[in-house]
Amino acid sequence: MPSRRRRTALLVVIAAVAASAVVAAPSVAVAAPPVYTPGADGAGDPYFPFAGNGGIDVLHYDLDLDYAPPAPEPAPLTGHLSGVATIDLVPTQDLSRFNLDLRGLTATAVTVARKAATFAQVGDELVITPTKKLKEGKRAQVVVTYGGPTTRPTDIEGALYGWVTTRDGAMVVNEPDGASTWFPVNDHPVDKATYTFEISVPEGLVAVANGLPTGPPVTAGGTTTWNWDAPDPMAAYLATASVGDYVVNQYTAADGTPIFDAVDPTRLGAPSADLALTSDMIVFFAGLYGAYPFNSYGAIVDDDSVGYALETQTRSVFSRSAREGTIAHELAHQWMGDEVSPFRWADIWLNEGWATYSQWMWTEHRGGATAQQSFDEVMAIAADDPDEFWQVVVADPGALGLFVDPIYDRGAATLHALRVKIGDDAFFELAKAWVDRFGGATASTAEFTALAEEVSGEDLDAFFEAWLYAPEKPTEW
Known part of the structure; x- marks a missing residue:
């Protein structure tokens, strides 16, 4: 049995060790409770x-x-x-x-x-x-x-x-x-x-x-x-x-895509020959943009008097008629607008510009006007056009400007001018990279311009400023 002095000293040491252990014990962080708030409207x-x-x-x-x-x-x-x-x-x-x-x-x-x-x-x-x-x-x-x-x-x-x-x-x-x-x-x-x-x-x-x-x-x-x-x-x-x-027609396109067309019986005569080109169009656009992105395609042709066409995903809608150029336009949207959709509605030129330019390229493929000739027609519009064709800011047309002609025609002209500037190889590499990188999601004008510079290796700030942001007719780029 230790002496009282030794026992007292031992107790002091034990107490000191215990106190040290308490001080050294790690602090335990207490997570704050979640703050639940309303989602934005x-x-x-x-x-x-x-x-x-x-x-x-x-x-x-x-x-x-x-x-x-x-x-x-x-x-x-x-x-x-x-x-x-x-x-x-x-x-x-x-x-x-x-x-x-x-x-x-x-x-x-x-x-x-x-x-x-x-x-x-x-x-x-x-x-x-x-x-x-x-x-x-x-x-x-x-x-x-x-x-x-x-x-x-x-x-x-x-x-x-x-x-x-x-x-x-x-x-x-x-x-x-x-x-x-x-x-x-x-x-x-x-x-x-x-x-x-x-x-x-x-x-x-x-x-x-x-x-x-x-x-x-x-x-x-x-x-x-x-x-x-x-x-x-x-x-x-x-x-x-x-x-x-509707009268339904089902078949398979040349690339294996199932096609489902539904046509109002009053419109059967008008669109049939043009709709029959769908298979060839799919193959043509797949060569430009990559494989068709969805599990099927087709058309709905209604007899409503609206005069409407929309690139409804996998099944484009046409009212009154479905003509070759419009069919090509809406089909091209399946890549440009549907697979890659606008991040904000201000980016709609990427939908309509690409679809219109695709229509130009299809027309050239079929022996009609070349893309360059279609571009020249746009550039023939006077700088002081009374309809203010050149005053629209293509990359920011406003809520009431989503479907005005410049979004389609100047959007297409922008793409043709870009093709001439960076060359065919870089341009079509850009087209495929756009679909590959942003497919299944959305993308913005800023992301497109950045990708164009990445693929081409060129500084394109002045080009895009002239074509997308300046409210005037481009004269040099």
């Missing part, structure tokens, strides 16, 4: 501030639609659409609530993660407050039941778009923000998603959507149901669910 596009929404990344839409077209004349041109949209999404922030775009139709029930959610419709926004807040990165499923009468909505310019009711069905064309007229959606190109469709219509009508049918239509009790699968990422403005008294 727009995707941030200055042209359309409330198009799209913040805080969510939609992965997939499953749309179960039941549509009754208008009764025969003289009944009003009003149909009725009922839908259940099952939406798989991932929050990009800790969410207390989030929005979807929904215009002109009424939501009657919403669930999030199988639990009833509180919701309200404020203007064109469906504001959803889930029972349990959503954690960033944790996948959730949203189910919206909705419906209402359908008419003929118009865009910011007063042109028909969205779910355009017709006497025998509907022509569905959404650019730029009309998808919200027929389903709840994150309605901006930056949020691409995959789609499946189940569309029930009166027996005898055909419902055509994106992608491929998953089986033959099923008819029971006077209703026919069509099922479609679109497995490639798609901007909402490129979705369709057109309904009509």
